[in-house]
Amino acid sequence: MQFPSPVSIEWIATIIDAKITGNKNAFATGINELHKVEKGDLVFVDHPKYYKTCIESNASFIIINKETEVPDGKALLIVDNPFEAYCKIVNHFRPFKPVHSMMSESATAGEGTFIYPSAFVGNYVSIGKNCIIHPHVSILDHCIIGNNVIIQANTVIGSDAFYYNSKKDRSVWYKKMPSCGRVIIEDDVEIGAGCCIDRGVSHDTVIGKGTKMDNHIHVGHDTVIGENGLFAAGTAIAGVVNIGNGVTVWGQVGISKTLSIGDNAVILAKSGIGGDLETGKIYFGSPAEEASIKKRELVWIKRIPEIWEKVMAKK
Amino acid sequence: MQFPSPVSIEWIATIIDAKITGNKNAFATGINELHKVEKGDLVFVDHPKYYKTCIESNASFIIINKETEVPDGKALLIVDNPFEAYCKIVNHFRPFKPVHSMMSESATAGEGTFIYPSAFVGNYVSIGKNCIIHPHVSILDHCIIGNNVIIQANTVIGSDAFYYNSKKDRSVWYKKMPSCGRVIIEDDVEIGAGCCIDRGVSHDTVIGKGTKMDNHIHVGHDTVIGENGLFAAGTAIAGVVNIGNGVTVWGQVGISKTLSIGDNAVILAKSGIGGDLETGKIYFGSPAEEASIKKRELVWIKRIPEIWEKVMAKK
Amino acid sequence: MQFPSPVSIEWIATIIDAKITGNKNAFATGINELHKVEKGDLVFVDHPKYYKTCIESNASFIIINKETEVPDGKALLIVDNPFEAYCKIVNHFRPFKPVHSMMSESATAGEGTFIYPSAFVGNYVSIGKNCIIHPHVSILDHCIIGNNVIIQANTVIGSDAFYYNSKKDRSVWYKKMPSCGRVIIEDDVEIGAGCCIDRGVSHDTVIGKGTKMDNHIHVGHDTVIGENGLFAAGTAIAGVVNIGNGVTVWGQVGISKTLSIGDNAVILAKSGIGGDLETGKIYFGSPAEEASIKKRELVWIKRIPEIWEKVMAKK
Numbered sequence: 025m026q027f028p029s030p031v032s033i034e035w036i037a038t039i040i041d042a043k044i045t046g047n048k049n050a051f052a053t054g055i056n057e058l059h060k061v062e063k064g065d066l067v068f069v070d071h072p073k074y075y076k077t078c079i080e081s082n083a084s085f086i087i088i089n090k091e092t093e094v095p096d097g098k099a100l101l102i103v104d105n106p107f108e109a110y111c112k113i114v115n116h117f118r119p120f121k122p123v124h125s126m127m128s129e130s131a132t133a134g135e136g137t138f139i140y141p142s143a144f145v146g147n148y149v150s151i152g153k154n155c156i157i158h159p160h161v162s163i164l165d166h167c168i169i170g171n172n173v174i175i176q177a178n179t180v181i182g183s184d185a186f187y188y189n190s191k192k193d194r195s196v197w198y199k200k201m202p203s204c205g206r207v208i209i210e211d212d213v214e215i216g217a218g219c220c221i222d223r224g225v226s227h228d229t230v231i232g233k234g235t236k237m238d239n240h241i242h243v244g245h246d247t248v249i250g251e252n253g254l255f256a257a258g259t260a261i262a263g264v265v266n267i268g269n270g271v272t273v274w275g276q277v278g279i280s281k282t283l284s285i286g287d288n289a290v291i292l293a294k295s296g297i298g299g300d301l302e303t304g305k306i307y308f309g310s311p312a313e314e315a316s317i318k319k320r321e322l323v324w325i326k327r328i329p330e331i332w333e334k335v336m337a338k339k
Numbered sequence: 340m341q342f343p344s345p346v347s348i349e350w351i352a353t354i355i356d357a358k359i360t361g362n363k364n365a366f367a368t369g370i371n372e373l374h375k376v377e378k379g380d381l382v383f384v385d386h387p388k389y390y391k392t393c394i395e396s397n398a399s400f401i402i403i404n405k406e407t408e409v410p411d412g413k414a415l416l417i418v419d420n421p422f423e424a425y426c427k428i429v430n431h432f433r434p435f436k437p438v439h440s441m442m443s444e445s446a447t448a449g450e451g452t453f454i455y456p457s458a459f460v461g462n463y464v465s466i467g468k469n470c471i472i473h474p475h476v477s478i479l480d481h482c483i484i485g486n487n488v489i490i491q492a493n494t495v496i497g498s499d500a501f502y503y504n505s506k507k508d509r510s511v512w513y514k515k516m517p518s519c520g521r522v523i524i525e526d527d528v529e530i531g532a533g534c535c536i537d538r539g540v541s542h543d544t545v546i547g548k549g550t551k552m553d554n555h556i557h558v559g560h561d562t563v564i565g566e567n568g569l570f571a572a573g574t575a576i577a578g579v580v581n582i583g584n585g586v587t588v589w590g591q592v593g594i595s596k597t598l599s600i601g602d603n604a605v606i607l608a609k610s611g612i613g614g615d616l617e618t619g620k621i622y623f624g625s626p627a628e629e630a631s632i633k634k635r636e637l638v639w640i641k642r643i644p645e646i647w648e649k650v651m652a653k654k
Numbered sequence: 655m656q657f658p659s660p661v662s663i664e665w666i667a668t669i670i671d672a673k674i675t676g677n678k679n680a681f682a683t684g685i686n687e688l689h690k691v692e693k694g695d696l697v698f699v700d701h702p703k704y705y706k707t708c709i710e711s712n713a714s715f716i717i718i719n720k721e722t723e724v725p726d727g728k729a730l731l732i733v734d735n736p737f738e739a740y741c742k743i744v745n746h747f748r749p750f751k752p753v754h755s756m757m758s759e760s761a762t763a764g765e766g767t768f769i770y771p772s773a774f775v776g777n778y779v780s781i782g783k784n785c786i787i788h789p790h791v792s793i794l795d796h797c798i799i800g801n802n803v804i805i806q807a808n809t810v811i812g813s814d815a816f817y818y819n820s821k822k823d824r825s826v827w828y829k830k831m832p833s834c835g836r837v838i839i840e841d842d843v844e845i846g847a848g849c850c851i852d853r854g855v856s857h858d859t860v861i862g863k864g865t866k867m868d869n870h871i872h873v874g875h876d877t878v879i880g881e882n883g884l885f886a887a888g889t890a891i892a893g894v895v896n897i898g899n900g901v902t903v904w905g906q907v908g909i910s911k912t913l914s915i916g917d918n919a920v921i922l923a924k925s926g927i928g929g930d931l932e933t934g935k936i937y938f939g940s941p942a943e944e945a946s947i948k949k950r951e952l953v954w955i956k957r958i959p960e961i962w963e964k965v966m967a968k969k
Binding site: 138140142160212218236252254256257258270275326336338 | 494507575613
């Protein structure tokens with residue numbers, strides 16, 4: 025999330041009760057979790073295992089629970105509980121704001137757009153021109169919908185990320201990381217019925233121009249999908265995935281988190297993707313491989329009884 | 340889609356600005372895409388690869404982008420862009436008609452039917468007697484629901500087909516083919532929660548009498564399902580599939596497009612169906628085979644290390 | 655289902671027109687189907703194959719279609735159609751009660767809870783403190799939601815069980831077994847968007863304290879899930895499953911009915927679970943095995959061509 029304007033880190037230190045070391049006079053331009061952090065951002069870290077990664081990331085300001093060295097120009101904000109401090113900042117800039125009608129007064133929609141009376145449109149949502157928003161669609165706060173977009177019935181745009189701070193030595197193991205990112209849906213996109221597109225936990229989930237999705241698609245937080253993609257029913261894409269342009273994904277595929285899928289890759293139905301995929305290739309299986317390799321493997325499996333017979337014949 | 344009454348093809352040629360060759364004085368009774376085309380129908384074709392198939396199909400009238408021979412009694416309607424012409428005809432007979440309340444004034448429901456206040460019922464929908472339509476169900480235009488039907492919460496009946504005219508030499512690769520078909524749900528059917536049943540792109544999607552569906556089921560456009568079927572949660576059925584009577588499909592199964600599934604076939608959980616299935620047999624796996632064959636195969640895989648040892652022992 | 659207070663079985667015999675044998679003066683405390691039956695309960699059986707199991711179960715009172723011996727202290731209620739009798743009792747105690755607004759007058763919600771205007775809350779629902787119920791959520795009759803619970807958009811809590819009385823010698827093979835159970839969601843739970851949690855057919859479906867669910871999760875009737883579980887998107891859990899504490903289930907997993915999953919078990923993405931799982935182990939595959947075994951098996955499959963070559967080389 026980018027702040028509305030740069031924020032003095034001294035002021036941030038005050039609201040989270042932190043000690044600052046390093047570049048005390050700087051201004052933060054946003055806050056992000058580690059995967060999406062950019063120059064000028066705040067980030068938090070609460071486990072020694074990740075101290076180094078965070079301090080050396082693009083982040084300029086690190087909320088941390090240990091005083092340690094800090095690179096030139098960066099600053100540490102030292103607190104007992106960095107996760108709680110992160111939540112405090114996020115909730116300050118994105119406070120929960122109830123909506124008491126089907127369309128928030130701060131939401132806007134362009135000319136030629138029709139929103140069914142039973143669709144819900146949250147705070148600060150922006151919908152472009154010539155869109156159709158079908159019955160029982162939920163578009164939650166801050167999401168941005170382009171022009172000529174169709175969102176079919178009962179789809180959710182901007183559900184919260186499935187993202188928790190996890191510690192198994194307390195009674196509630198998983199504490200919700202508040203989602204301050206958005207969903208951005210570009211022009212000429214169609215999203216089928218019963219889909220759920222999560223907002224970014226700290227950045228944006230993006231569905232690129234001209235991409236078409238079937239029913240029951242899940243897209244995780246901070247995932248970025250390119251242009252002219254085709255996604256068939258029942259496919260689930262985890263968080264922080266990068267999908268290129270012109271990708272075709274058939275039904276009931278699963279794609280694991282933080283992967284990269286090359287342009288024009290094709291994933292056949294029911295595949296499970298656990299690693300990056302190359303541009304223009306066809307994949308199949310769970311775990312998936314190039315479809316030609318996988319298909320040869322299926323033929324080899326059929327030949328096991330023949331191999332057995334040959335081996336036994338030589339006894 | 341059948342037209343409300345037969346339509347002169349000369350009049351159709353006027354609205355799409357077409358040149359007619361062949362039987363100019365005929366009347367078209369409907370319009371369909373190739374998979375579902377019937378005698379009296381208009382169909383369109385825009386790729387030389389499919390010219391012959393379309394001209395020789397059941398279609399009586401072919402909207403085409405090349406002047407060519409036409410069988411006796413049929414007519415060609417020659418235009419530059421047959422896809423745009425098809426859309427123009429469909430949109431003429433099924434124009435988008437906004438609804439400004441939770442139940443369209445043109446919708447009807449029989450005696451003893453209860454529709455929760457938060458369900459949406461679109462234009463020209465007909466619901467039979469003694470049905471329960473649960474909260475946040477969306478029943479879209481022109482769908483027909485029989486008697487004694489239960490549709491559980493947040494299910495969508497009549498979402499648009501996932502069907503696009505595809506050309507990769509323009510900036511938007513996939514252009515929406517408007518869905519003018521319906522969903523027909525026969526008597527005594529129950530549809531679980533969170534399901535999406537797509538309307539036919541040009542014909543009807545049908546759920547047969549007495550069939551029961553669990554939650555999160557997807558049914559694609561123009562698919563026809565028989566009577567007394569049982570479909571467990573998370574199953575996705577693609578478009579233009581023909582499923583017989585008494586079929587049992589367990590959870591998270593995927594069925595690919597345009598297939599035929601025989602009466603009383605049983606598909607075990609998580610199977611992926613890529614070919615037609617025979618009557619009364621049990622299938623498993625992805626790609627699926629008869630369950631008995633698949634299970635034997637799994638046993639053979641377990642024996643590979645034993646085969647390896649035998650082979651190595653003979654060195 | 656427990657009755658509001660103990661009910662004389664003579665009175666029950668009257669409403670279902672049954673002949674009583676055995677302990678005629680007893681009082682029934684509830685009614686359950688066989689999987690969940692407890693002492694004091696009524697149960698029904700209509701097939702000779704299950705007579706013995708039902709009569710020897712925890713049930714105190716058996717609705718049955720044959721006069722037979724009955725253990726001391728128990729009673730039989732003999733009728734022609736035990737299934738219809740069961741339905742009659744259930745419908746007497748849980749009659750269908752229409753709701754004409756978005757929140758039933760008999761529903762309650764605690765301090766600090768925000769319910770979006772487009773959420774539906776049914777009869778006798780109880781929602782705790784500091785909850786957020788997002789747009790287009792459906793919470794159906796009798797469900798109980800704890801404190802600090804988040805239910806994301808378009809999720810259904812308390813859909814009916816996928817549970818039918820099945821007889822293939824009548825025109826409608828599957829007759830709906832009315833669901834009289836509830837869903838109980840304990841404190842600190844989060845349920846993602848587009849989920850469907852079925853109520854118990856006769857008992858309770860429970861989501862334990864601190865458990866977090868992603869989008870598009872299906873939970874079947876009477877399933878009991880422990881504390882601090884983590885369930886990723888697209889997972890489907892069938893009915894009457896028992897899941898321990900601290901269980902982690904990745905995306906698109908399927909778990910078959912009536913299974914037990916041990917504490918802290920981990921199920922990797924896309925697995926299909928067909929048997930009980932042990933405490934603390936990691937599972938993968940469909941059908942699933944311990945992940946280490948399954949991974950070794952995948953390596954062995956890759957070696958089949960090598961084995962083939964060795965075998966052929968010896969010719």
